[in-house]
Amino acid sequence: MKKVFIDLEHLDKLERDGDLDIQCSYPFHRYHPYDRWGMRPGNDGIAALRELATYAVVCRKCESANCVNSCPQDALEKDDDGILRRYSLRCIGCRSCTVACPFGTIYPEAIPFLASGCDYCLKRLKPGEEPLCVKTGPDGAIKYTEMEPDEAKSIHKVGDHLVVKCEAWKR
Amino acid sequence: MDLIGYTILIPLVAGAIVRIVPDAFKGLKEGIALVVSAVTFYMTIMLFRQGFLESEWLGRTIFRLDTLSSFVLLWIGFFGLVMILYSFGYMRGKEYLKQYYAYMLFTLGAAYGAVLANDMIVLLAFWGFLGFTLYMLIAVGGPKASGAAKKTMVIVGGTDALLVLAVAIVWAMTGSTSLTQPSIPTITGLGVFAFILFACGAFAKAGAMPFHSWIPDTAEFAPTSVVAYLPASVDKLLGIYLLARVSLYLFNLTQGMMLLLLIVGAFTIIAAVMMALVQHDLKRLLSYHAVSQVGYMVLGIGTLNPIGVAGGLFHMVNHAIYKGCLFLCGGSVEQQEGTTDLDKLGGLAKYMPITFFSCVIAALAISGIPPLNGFVSKWMVYQGIIELGRNGGHVWVIWLVAAMFGSALTLASFMKVLHAVFLGVRAKKANGAREVGPTMAIPMLVLAILCLAFGIFAYAIPLSGFILPAVDSVASLSVPGIDEWLGWWSPGLATIMIIVGVVIGLIIYSAGRLKAVRPDSMYVGGELLTNEERVTGTDFYDTVSDMGFFSSMYKWAEKCAFDTYYIGRKISYYFVKGLKAVHTGILPEYLTWMLAGMFILVVILLR
Amino acid sequence: MADEVLEGIKAKFGGAIVEVFEKSPRRTYITVDPASLPEVAEYVYKDLGARFSIATGMHMVEGFEVLYHFALDNADRFLNLRVILDLDKPSVESIATRVPATEWIEREMHELLGIEFRNHPDMRHLLLDDDWPEGNYPLRRDWKDWRGGENGNEK
Amino acid sequence: MATKSKTQIIPIGPYHPLQEEPEFFKLHVEGEKVVKLEIELGYNHRGIEKLAEGLTYDQIPFLVERICGICSSSHPFASVNAMEDIADVDVPLRAKYIRTFIGELERIHSHLLWLGLAGHFLGYNTVWMWAWKQREPVLDLFELITGNRNHYAMFKPGGVRRDVADEDIPTAMRLLESLEKPVMMFTKIALQDPVLQARLKNVGVLTKEDCVELGALGPTSRASGVPWDVRHDHPYAAYGMVDWDVIVTQNGDVFDKAVVRLLETFESVKICVQCLEKLREVKDGIDAELKEIPPGEGVGHHEAPRGEVFHYARSDGTNRPIRYKVRAPSFMNVPTNHRAVVGYTVSDATITLAAIDPCYCCTERMLVVDANSGKQVMGWKDLLRLSQEKTHRLMEKYNSRMDRIWT
Amino acid sequence: MSLLQGIGFLIGGFVVAAVIGMFAHWFDRKITARVQWRVGPPFFQPLYDFVKLLAKEVVVPEGGSRFLFLAAPLFGLASVTVVSALMLRTVIFPGETFVGDLIVVIYLLTIPSQAVILGAFASANPLASLGGSREMKLILSYELPFLLVILVPVIKAGATIKMGSIIEYQATSGAAIGSLSGVIAFVIGLLCMQAKLAKVPFDAPEAETEIMAGAYIEYSGAALGLFKLTQWMMMFAVPFFLMMLFIGAVNWQQSWLNVVFAVLIYIGILLFITLVRNTNPRLRIDQIMKFFWAKMTPLAILAVILAFLGL
Amino acid sequence: MSLKIKALTKSIWVFHMAASPCNNCDIEILDLLTPRFDIERFGIQLVGSIRHADAVLVTGSINRKVRKRLKRVLAQAAQPCFVIALGNCSCSMEMFGTSYNDNKPLDEITDVHAYIAGCPPKPEAMIQGVVALIQAQLAALKK
Ligand code: SF4
Ligand code: SF4
Ligand code: SF4
Ligand code: SF4
Ligand code: SF4
Ligand code: SF4
Ligand code: SF4
């Protein structure tokens, strides 16, 4: 089964370099509710993917996590594996956690007030088609392939449909 | 031959000529008609000036002009002229022209004759002839009108027959056929019977209930000018003239007979106006009013006191004026819009201002709004009724209430007419209705202005001019001083007061920002109205007709339960079975029969 | 116990039932074949005596979904009949004649979502202005806001 | 007699004093008798369902609160019910009682409001004034408990936003008790005034069958003998735990609708009192601390003063729904006019139209308010100041033009 | 009566009726407010309203008859002015009136309503048409009992339709209301007056919540002001008319106390109007008709019969 | 002349126009008439026809369908007539800016003479707003 593949560092680098305009074809919430002039983006599935990937792969899973402690809304929790989870109904997007994390794990952009969704384009792709994020994303940073996780190459499996490459933070 | 003879003859002869003139010379026909009617009108004026005249023939006073007949004559002449003028515009492009002007003239002549007749036989002859011309004129309306014509013929002709009987009785009782001499007391059975027969004849002509039912049908199908001419004005004048003549001169009425008249009057007022309230056709509605208003005249005459009789006679004239005017307005509307169905009209005020103005004046006049003429005559009738109360008795309350309430109902139905025809929303946007031409507009305007003038100068012109002299000439009635009736209030002063009131309003207006009048679309809650969303107003009084008691009355009326014609037809259906042989079903044949019979009678009686 | 209802429907329209999802004892979602929707709806409405609450139209990934919410007031339970319609040309038989209360909501779904209800007695606009541009269905998920000046919106 | 009546159309609305909101009725009449009714909606439609898709679940109660200002807690009530249905959480008992209390208090205010308006529509302004005078204390109570006269902002998924302070309970009790007498008086007036009866009895009759067929709700159906009441049939919040009766009458005319509403007011007072009693004891918090709405779908409803409010939410796991459906009672009740109005006069039609207590706002569902603003942070004085300032500013701006107008 | 005198009375009548009418309107609103636990408008409110209306522009609906639309208010005002003048004169010189002035007054009193109807019809607005037709039906309903009721003092005064004689008769032999028939007739007369003034429960023609402002819907500015003024003046004219017929009006020649007495009675009648209108819902037009025709008319007939019997 | 000015400020007939509101503003307007607030004491009256209005209270955000009607009705008012935007909905656009039914705030449609903010504005605030309007009027007139 094909999976979405993200090369997080590559993505970061590209982002630092310049504009990164990755589009997403997630069918719901395509427009921002207060987007009167067409300026504000709507749902950005890629943000959801990156958040998921970051929590799974990059986060150091601190014992007494600063991020969790700092959250004024108790929106962050850790599950049994120590992976962070942000509860969408509680997080108010205040970004205290961003500041609190000593490792800079949580990017400010990654925690918008309005949570994004990604369904990995399941059920929506015609045979042979690639998700829109892959098509519009920078080459190599996002792919849609039959890729198996490979710890050696720092390619990790996150969920059933996502694999993430992240070299800087080797576990 | 004297002036009287010429007055009667000229129209008859001219009618015959017009009848012969080929249709191609339409202008000639119209010309003759106009000239003749104008001339005879002038002659009636002369006669009116003369005041009193008798013309003898074969040793009898056949024609007699007195203060009563002279003013009726004058008005007949006037209406003849006005209606013929109006016909120019109205009849344009209609069929049956050949007959039309001829019969108009015949009618004119016969009407003169009937009014001037002093001999009952002569009266009968003209009366019968009038029935015939009426029939023919209605028939001008085309095949649709034949039913109405037949109905008219039967009712009017039938009551004519009653008249014949009445004349015979009177002749048998007194040995005289003079209309003015004998004062027959209505104490004997025969006297009562004769009076009732006479009254029936008068009622049928004038259209009082229960002999009214020919009028609505006629109004609906006959040409409007005919309706305005005959049932609305001339027939009313004639019928009430006859009634006045017989009840004031010929007979000496008792309380019982008065009661009969009052009952008929009151009943006619209310019943007819109730019918008018729910009509959906303009002409039909007007015709019910033509019936209803007769009630006032009958009431007025029935009071048999000077003011009441004067009121009744005055009302007769007034009615002829405003009802003629209303029918002419109806005709104008019909000519411009092609229909008199109230549902299909509306918003014409802007397009036909003259018609609208005349119609408003006439409608307010008929409803008795001061200071118009209808108010004055109704007021006199009311006073007459209350005068009755002075002499004791309690029932006068009924007549008074009936008369006054009938007036409110009249107003109600004319509000409906004004709304449905002239106000409200324009029915068809595309059709560009225009004002009618001058030959039609002038008659309407003249009549409307008469309504105003006779209201404002009621005493100065009509009352002192001809009504009061006519009443005064009757032996049993003598007119008291006018001041007794009017006090310091006179219609003229009233008018000035109302005008001053209006001026006060105008001052207030001008204190406001009257210049800032701005036309704007109408407000219906922000939506724009589509044409179908207009309210025609024809159903305004459904609330009345839906009420328990009235709804059943109306249902009955719908089944013609109150129509003497249908009742009579049912009865006669059994009687006539034996006469089946002569019953060919061809109307002219019936006519011939009747005329022949009448002729024979005349010959026998005059011999 | 409540499943008498469910069993009854299954027994009667076995073939037409695509899926049954019981979220909780009080909420049941039944996906039915669009072709037999009118019969099922009528059965639920007439024979089970359910009250028609409302219908929800949705533009989902798989297609247009119409959810007819019926309340079984005696059993404290909501039966939701779901039909899934074609994405390109959503069309389903109207049940307005069988369940009169659906008339307005079907009109509304028609104008806001562009679902066609076959044989509906009156398909005029219900909520939107009469001059609302044709083929412009705001509740569809790909509906584009018109503040860009598109769609003939008056500026 | 050529008097066959023709049907004519009388427009009612969209701007019409009968309605506080714009709605367009076309009455097809013969004379004054109504033969057909056409209803045109859309003057209030603001696309609330679409807008709800753009808001988070937290914001939606505020959004739907502003669907309507009259039962401005009914929609949030139903909305949180729907969300809790998806998330399958249990709300603390205290929150349930508070919710029930607010819901019933609102019913009282709404029924009094309706009574007043009905009086107003009948030209009986005294009833209007008196009923609304009695309504003021209810609004005061709202202000005491929620901080605002209307738009209380009390509901949140998983609980309520504000607690009822113990010291407020006696005041509330007193207010509720003082309410019974005037309501009793109104009931008596309604039941006994012959003129009122003449206007209301056997007018705008809606048969039981029509009700069932058209799915009429609330007092509209209960007046016709259809005992639908979701509080009773599908108990939620604390309705299963307090003692009250469903009011049902049989005639379906306007009179019965009034009677149902009046009697329901008593029931509501009863419920309110019971809730307050419980609030003295039950102290288990007011919030279930809901973290997330999982993917799924949920149905929520609440018996608003006018009938069942129905909400349906579909979640994809983000903090916004992907479909939010609102069905207000009037959406079902307004079409009943098609049947109830026909055969009566125009005068009857107006009161019949009003008898279902329609509020098109929610029939058409629109969106309101900046969702971040949970509470009204300013007192009325501040608002006043703000509005004054703004007005002054504008007046200056427009002064030149006003000169023109006034001279 | 000379022309000048007539005009003098006319202007006097106008001023008196306008001032008292404004007071009556204020009184009505104030009492209404009191009944409804409100404070109510200030004393000069009617004046303010009127002046304000004058200061506004007049909008004429398109498609209507512009002339009639603007003229209708004038007719109403003129007739109520004339009525007031007539009645004042009658009260001041009861000996000098003329026969049949009663009928004149009755007729003139209906003209304001007719002006409203014509104005409504001229505005071409369907709701105004409905209002106008209701007004007409209202006239039909109350006119019958009203006429009968008026007959009671007429009969008592010996079949005279001279207002002066009616007043003089009452001055000598006691007020008409002092008998059974008088009481019945007076009460019915009050109800008819309520209808004549188009107040709840008989305000169907201008039912604001049914047909907006009904007949007045299209009127604005000075035209509306004139109508309002006419309405207010009617609040003087109609009660005064009833007082004249049943209570013998002021009788100021006898004692000045009678003037005070009359004012009190007038205020009492106003109070009655206001209280009735605040304790009843509006009736449907067919109910109004039934009420007047089926209930009031027989009662009025009874009163007339009683009057004949001398009761 | 001063009577005229006084009359203009002492007799304000308001027409209430709901343009896709939530009802609450409207109910609060009606509330103004009721015993607690009783604006009749200031000569303010609610009227049923726009022709009689001296001030129009517009509530609600104004959607596409209602906008046309609103414009039409405002044009039908007899001048001088003030337009008051009542409630946040009609004062500002932010709340409804995103609705597909094309809502717009009142001042984008017509000139507004006064804004009364609040959701719904307290009745006291409404009175204050109208009073402010009157005062501004007076000031303008005195100049
Ligand atoms: S951004 Fe969200 S998760 Fe982070 S601290 Fe704020 S509330 Fe907590
Ligand atoms: S909305 Fe603003 S003030 Fe409120 S919590 Fe977030 S950052 Fe703070
Ligand atoms: S500065 Fe910002 S990040 Fe730092 S403590 Fe304050 S709010 Fe939090
Ligand atoms: S503080 Fe930073 S590294 Fe530690 S758990 Fe939180 S996010 Fe991860
Ligand atoms: S996989 Fe599809 S849904 Fe997910 S981010 Fe990419 S385009 Fe968006
Ligand atoms: S039914 Fe709807 S509009 Fe009416 S009060 Fe309730 S929520 Fe508001
Ligand atoms: S915070 Fe702002 S948006 Fe929220 S309610 Fe208050 S004023 Fe409105």
Ligand code: SF4
């Ligand atoms: S401002 Fe608030 S209360 Fe007023 S209409 Fe808008 S949402 Fe409703």
